Amino acid sequence: MPIKYQTWQAFEVKSFGEAEMDLIRRRLNWISTSKWLAFFPGWINFSSMVAVEINWPEALRAVDNSKALGELRGILLNGLRIALRDRSDISETQLEDFTQDALLRVLDRFEQFAGRSKFTTWAHTIAINTAFTELRRKRWQDVSLDALTEAGKQLSEETTLPDKALGDDEERTRLVETLRKAIGEKLSARQRAAIAGELQGLPFDQIVELLGTNRNAAYKLLHDARRALKTQLSAEGISQETIRTVFAL
Amino acid sequence: MKTLTPEQIKGIVHMVAQTREQELNCSECQSFVGEFAERQLAGLPLDEALERVEHHLTLCPDCREELLALEKILRESP
Numbered sequence: 001m002p003i004k005y006q007t008w009q010a011f012e013v014k015s016f017g018e019a020e021m022d023l024i025r026r027r028l029n030w031i032s033t034s035k036w037l038a039f040f041p042g043w044i045n046f047s048s049m050v051a052v053e054i055n056w057p058e059a060l061r062a063v064d065n066s067k068a069l070g071e072l073r074g075i076l077l078n079g080l081r082i083a084l085r086d087r088s089d090i091s092e093t094q095l096e097d098f099t100q101d102a103l104l105r106v107l108d109r110f111e112q113f114a115g116r117s118k119f120t121t122w123a124h125t126i127a128i129n130t131a132f133t134e135l136r137r138k139r140w141q142d143v144s145l146d147a148l149t150e151a152g153k154q155l156s157e158e159t160t161l162p163d164k165a166l167g168d169d170e171e172r173t174r175l176v177e178t179l180r181k182a183i184g185e186k187l188s189a190r191q192r193a194a195i196a197g198e199l200q201g202l203p204f205d206q207i208v209e210l211l212g213t214n215r216n217a218a219y220k221l222l223h224d225a226r227r228a229l230k231t232q233l234s235a236e237g238i239s240q241e242t243i244r245t246v247f248a249l
Numbered sequence: 250m251k252t253l254t255p256e257q258i259k260g261i262v263h264m265v266a267q268t269r270e271q272e273l274n275c276s277e278c279q280s281f282v283g284e285f286a287e288r289q290l291a292g293l294p295l296d297e298a299l300e301r302v303e304h305h306l307t308l309c310p311d312c313r314e315e316l317l318a319l320e321k322i323l324r325e326s327p
Binding site for chain 2: 075078079082083084114116117118120121122124125126128129132136150151154155159160161162165166175176179195196198199200203204205215216219220223226227229230233240243246
């Protein structure tokens with residue numbers, strides 16, 4: 001199996017074939033046992049300064065990838081056990097289901113792995129996202145789009161966002177008033193619903209599902225909403241200084 | 250919807266104030282978060298792309314929650 005040779009000083013990773021790696025191992029072995037080592041005591045542990053990792057993309061691409069799949073499955077399952085250790089409501093069966101789903105997603109995407117991190121780190125991010133998305137979905141499955149849209153509408157009402165919510169200070173009052181008006185006048189119903197979802201602590205994936213869109217489109221919807229509010233606050237002369245005082249409350 | 254608490258209002262203002270013209274979305278963040286976590290744990294500096302990941306994490310509680318889980322795994326896995 002081709003393997004990856006990774007220096008430990010940084011994140012520089014080079015790939016070598018089996019034969020090249022064999023040569024490197026023999027050379028390292030020669031260095032570590034050579035009498036010349038006496039002159040370079042710092043090299044004594046040179047051979048332990050490298051970590052060898054499976055070249056996962058190549059191992060998964062192989063015709064018989066069952067060994068690699070089994071190994072990766074174990075790594076991901078162990079990772080999820082660590083990540084979700086504090087959640088007593090999650091069974092081993094659920095962990096195994098999450099792992100299986102994550103493994104399928106890894107197999108679907110591993111050709112996109114850019115090598116910016118270790119492959120196993122990248123695979124862990126997929127496993128975590130798979131598990132957390134499912135757990136969040138179950139927790140919030142009873143929330144409806146209608147309820148979210150109504151909550152969004154109420155964000156532009158004074159009963160939900162009262163002028164004096166941050167105290168009697170004139171600048172803070174003006175900030176809240178301007179924000180409320182901007183939410184009512186500059187945002188669409190979907191943007192207001194998305195903001196209401198965030199305020200209620202709804203996971204982003206649940207907002208995405210309720211809006212019937214995808215993650216990227218929903219993020220753009222929210223990003224555009226934040227930009228519109230920022231532009232409006234600025235146009236109304238709400239300074240960064242005023243905003244800073246809000247955080248100093 | 251109940252009257253917003255000062256914390257919730259500050260949350261909106263924070264999100265608005267932190268808004269940039271160009272931001273990473275969650276999928277883009279996920280592509281880089283592995284490298285971000287590895288470098289953070291190793292105490293290595295962040296380049297421009299990873300600084301954008303850091304910015305996304307200040308705005309996105311879901312991605313932040315997933316980063317914390319990843320860091321936990323990286324710290325404890327052999």
